[in-house]
Amino acid sequence: MSETKKLYYPDRAFSKKARIKNMCEYEDLMKWAKEDYEGYWGYWANEKIDWFEPYSKVLDESNAPFYKWFTGGKLNVSHQCIDRHLRLRKNKAAIIFEGDRGDKQTITYLELYRNVNRFANLLKNRFDVKKGDRIVLYMPMIPEAAYAMLACARIGAIHSVVFGGFSSEALRSRIIDAEAKVVITADGAFRKGKPYMLKPVVDTALEEGCECVEKVLVVQRNHEDIVWIEGRDYSYNELIALEDDECAPERMDSEDPLFLLYTSGSTGKPKGVQHSQAGYILWAQMTMEWTFDVKENDTYWCTADIGWITGHTYIVYGPLSMGATTVMFEGVPTYPDAGRAWKMIEEYKINQFYTAPTAIRVLHKTGEHEPEKYDLSSLKVLGTVGEPIDPPAWKWYYEKIGGRRCPIVDTWWQTETGGHMINPLPGATPIKPACATFPLPGIMAEVLKRDGTPVSAGEQGLLCITKPWPSMIRTIWQDPERFKKSYFGEIEKDGKPIYFSGDGAIVDEDGYITITGRVDDVINISGHRMGTAEIESAIKKHPHVAEVAVVGKPDPIKGESIFAYIVLKNADDTFGEEAELVKEINEVIAKEIGNIAKCDTIKIVPGLPKTRSGKVMRRILRAIAKGEEIKQDISTLEDPGVVAKIEACVKG
Numbered sequence: 001m002s003e004t005k006k007l008y009y010p011d012r013a014f015s016k017k018a019r020i021k022n023m024c025e026y027e028d029l030m031k032w033a034k035e036d037y038e039g040y041w042g043y044w045a046n047e048k049i050d051w052f053e054p055y056s057k058v059l060d061e062s063n064a065p066f067y068k069w070f071t072g073g074k075l076n077v078s079h080q081c082i083d084r085h086l087r088l089r090k091n092k093a094a095i096i097f098e099g100d101r102g103d104k105q106t107i108t109y110l111e112l113y114r115n116v117n118r119f120a121n122l123l124k125n126r127f128d129v130k131k132g133d134r135i136v137l138y139m140p141m142i143p144e145a146a147y148a149m150l151a152c153a154r155i156g157a158i159h160s161v162v163f164g165g166f167s168s169e170a171l172r173s174r175i176i177d178a179e180a181k182v183v184i185t186a187d188g189a190f191r192k193g194k195p196y197m198l199k200p201v202v203d204t205a206l207e208e209g210c211e212c213v214e215k216v217l218v219v220q221r222n223h224e225d226i227v228w229i230e231g232r233d234y235s236y237n238e239l240i241a242l243e244d245d246e247c248a249p250e251r252m253d254s255e256d257p258l259f260l261l262y263t264s265g266s267t268g269k270p271k272g273v274q275h276s277q278a279g280y281i282l283w284a285q286m287t288m289e290w291t292f293d294v295k296e297n298d299t300y301w302c303t304a305d306i307g308w309i310t311g312h313t314y315i316v317y318g319p320l321s322m323g324a325t326t327v328m329f330e331g332v333p334t335y336p337d338a339g340r341a342w343k344m345i346e347e348y349k350i351n352q353f354y355t356a357p358t359a360i361r362v363l364h365k366t367g368e369h370e371p372e373k374y375d376l377s378s379l380k381v382l383g384t385v386g387e388p389i390d391p392p393a394w395k396w397y398y399e400k401i402g403g404r405r406c407p408i409v410d411t412w413w414q415t416e417t418g419g420h421m422i423n424p425l426p427g428a429t430p431i432k433p434a435c436a437t438f439p440l441p442g443i444m445a446e447v448l449k450r451d452g453t454p455v456s457a458g459e460q461g462l463l464c465i466t467k468p469w470p471s472m473i474r475t476i477w478q479d480p481e482r483f484k485k486s487y488f489g490e491i492e493k494d495g496k497p498i499y500f501s502g503d504g505a506i507v508d509e510d511g512y513i514t515i516t517g518r519v520d521d522v523i524n525i526s527g528h529r530m531g532t533a534e535i536e537s538a539i540k541k542h543p544h545v546a547e548v549a550v551v552g553k554p555d556p557i558k559g560e561s562i563f564a565y566i567v568l569k570n571a572d573d574t575f576g577e578e579a580e581l582v583k584e585i586n587e588v589i590a591k592e593i594g595n596i597a598k599c600d601t602i603k604i605v606p607g608l609p610k611t612r613s614g615k616v617m618r619r620i621l622r623a624i625a626k627g628e629e630i631k632q633d634i635s636t637l638e639d640p641g642v643v644a645k646i647e648a649c650v651k652g
């Protein structure tokens with residue numbers, strides 16, 4: 001039997017103690033949800049959330065697809081993540097921090113409470129931040145980033161974390177879209193043993209069009225010299241000690257926004273995905289408990305950055321809402337060597353480890369035998385996220401890291417879903433390698449054809465969620481029409497618009513779901529989502545570029561790499577070396593978006609394959625990038641001859 005067909009059953013002793021112990025329990029939960037959807041979710045909301053005031057209605061569908069959950073309820077997410085644990089866990093480690101250079105810090109729940117309260121008071125009293133105000137975070141991976149998020153939650157401010165690898169232009173456009181009042185940043189941080197700077201990026205971002213920003217709070221992390229703007233910039237390190245460590249949590253409505261997180265779509269500029277309070281925190285906590293089966297004395301580590309949804313839900317909100325110990329890591333797992341992650345697992349006796357397939361492939365490639373040097377026996381569950389994992393990476397992870405003992409939970413979800421949607425349950429699901437398996441209990445996922453009917457076994461279809469769920473995106477910030485069109489505008493089931501994820505998937509004869517990747521113009525590089533439209537509009541800023549089309553090309557390490565086809569304005573443009581142009585274009589991308597969106601391949605071509613109505617046929621460009629034979633009918637193109645010319649440019 002081939003490796004991918006083989007079933008890997010949970011360990012009996014593990015299952016016995018797991019929250020969901022077998023597939024019968026799973027089926028029972030699913031049956032309950034199917035028969036009484038509101039009763040099911042209402043039960044969990046009562047069970048898991050420490051409400052200030054109970055909700056009056058579980059699900060309000062009156063203004064679909066703007067669904068509302070647990071309306072009438074009052075709660076505070078920072079109370080759910082901190083205060084309610086103080087009685088039993090005040091001296092338990094909430095966050096274990098390890099910096100790039102090996103510096104360490106343990107923050108107990110009581111310390112977290114005090115730090116978050118001081119931070120909340122600082123924002124409220126000194127910066128006059130009020131409920132509903134937007135705060136942008138441009139932060140490295142340091143505990144203060146988590147304090148800042150939780151402080152916003154405490155006073156009802158809406159945070160919008162911008163990944164520290166985005167450029168000043170990308171930061172500026174997000175600040176403007178959110179109309180942020182305050183930006184929280186750090187002077188800089190450390191990467192591979194060296195300091196790098198963040199505050200200067202904020203300064204550049206704020207030079208133009210960000211009049212909404214009144215104050216900038218700077219955490220002094222690397223203590224490098226920075227420019228301070230009088231009356232605008234304040235030092236966190238100086239102010240924080242002056243604040244009181246008690247700040248009453250704001251009473252928030254279930255549906256008040258908790259945060260915005262910008263993510264790429266297939267068209268236009270990034271979308272400000274808006275999440276709510278109650279539904280989001282409920283599912284963050286439940287999935288944390290079900291997917292990783294974290295126990296009271298466990299130590300859990302997710303290697304994501306807080307700039308992405310994985311960092312939000314599975315470094316901060318999920319682990320803290322369930323009272324777990326979460327590890328926060330500033331560096332890269334290959335520094336000082338490819339054993340860094342395994343060394344940390346040994347040292348902290350990590351029990352659950354959650355990372356991206358790209359990281360696994362890099363660690364495999366750069367340090368195949370590194371894991372053998374460390375004791376990894378504390379590990380119980382391994383997780384992957386963000387992109388499909390290939391069978392060789394799965395096998396190495398399973399055998400060398402998990403010692404053939406730990407189930408691998410391949411978690412499929414999105415910024416928009418708030419939390420896990422499809423993944424194995426470590427104590428229950430017989431796992432097929434590199435397969436997301438089944439929807440979590442309560443999640444109604446189906447693989448459908450465009451007409452809303454189910455695909456047959458083995459046939460590729462579109463991954464849809466047919467019923468609303470508590471942690472779903474509520475809207476796109478300030479753009480409800482785009483929300484409707486982006487997610488509920490393509491597929492209907494029984495005459496009702498349903499959520500379409502943008503992903504393709506296959507269901508096999510046993511009902512197992514395998515994700516095949518995006519079916520729209522979104523590229524997934526190292527588990528990071530990039531819209532082709534966004535990269536193309538950056539490239540178009542180069543003065544010599546007339547037309548551009550960007551596609552994803554399979555990459556053995558990153559999953560996909562960015563491949564750009566460029567038509568110059570003037571064929572006689574003398575650029576000198578093509579390499580020079582490639583460099584210039586990547587500089588434009590780095591300025592407009594950030595280094596993560598740089599192209600791996602840039603080809604200058606005489607034209608793009610377009611239909612007579614002017615639509616660029618990306619499928620042809622994808623096939624050429626892969627070096628595949630063109631199977632599509634090209635006779636309908638405006639200029640069929642251009643295909644051979646492009647192929648010649650790429651091969652040449």
Ligand code: PRX
Pocket residue numbers: 263308309310384385386387388389410411412413414415416436501502503515516517518524527528529
């Ligand atoms: O294409 C899917 C891929 O990542 C996309 C979501 O990206 P983002 O919103 O940035 O969130 C990433 C972290 C959840 C999805 O549409 N994706 C995510 N998880 C998986 C995946 N593809 C395959 N397998 C997964 N486990």
